[in-house]
Amino acid sequence: MAAVSCTLLVDDDDTTNYLNQTLLRRMAISDTVLVAQNGQQALDLLHQHCELPTSPTCPALILLDMKMPRMNGFEFLQAYAQRPERENPSVVIIMLTTSLNPNDVEQMQGLPIAGYLIKPLTRDKVNQVLQEHFGQASPAS
Template sequence: MAAISCTLLVDDDDTTNFLNQKLLQRMAVSDQVLVAGNGQQALDLLHAHCELPTSPTCPALILLDINMPLMNGIDFLKAYAQRPTRENPTVVIIMLTTSVNPRDVEQMQGLPIKGYLTKPLTRDKITQVLQEHFGHSATAG
């Protein structure tokens, strides 16, 4: 049994999404992994998969990049925060980025994120997120 039902990866880099998806699958983190190439696609996926917040395809974890075309991670978070509460699932949003710019971190103050990790995503980082936010540890794989 996976630790959580669904994870959403939001990154415009196809290779990063592929590698992260494979890592999550090997670790049996989620029953399903959704992928969005930018913040707008992520909002569309949430709308489609979270009509019922208890849906097994409604993400419990979102790994979000900052720098993306069309709608970046900061704009996604602002739009997510403006949605009616009943439309937002109970989700852990972790900013996963290569940016170490203090300005980016400052912009995230007050936005609905639970943590900030630098890329690349690793087994140890996933385990830390699962333990800290879900009370689980990943299985070997």
């Protein structure tokens, strides 16, 4: 059984999404991996897959890019926090960024995220998230 029933990748870069999907598939950490190109698509997917928060395709983990067109990671988190509580799954949200800008790091403080990681996503970083937030390592480690 996978460590996480469903993971949602939110990134505007197709190559990054492909590489992250491939990594998660090889690590066998999720039964389902959903992909959104921006925050609005992510909200639409949550609405579609989390009508029942216990649905197996309702994400337990969201890997969220900070900077995207249309709706960035910060705007997604603001919109997510305004959704009715019954529609929000119990989810671990990890912000992904290439930025080491202290202003960006400061802006992440106080957001409803479990943490942030510097891109690129690696096997070690995924295992760190799994151990810290789900109490287990990847089955394919």
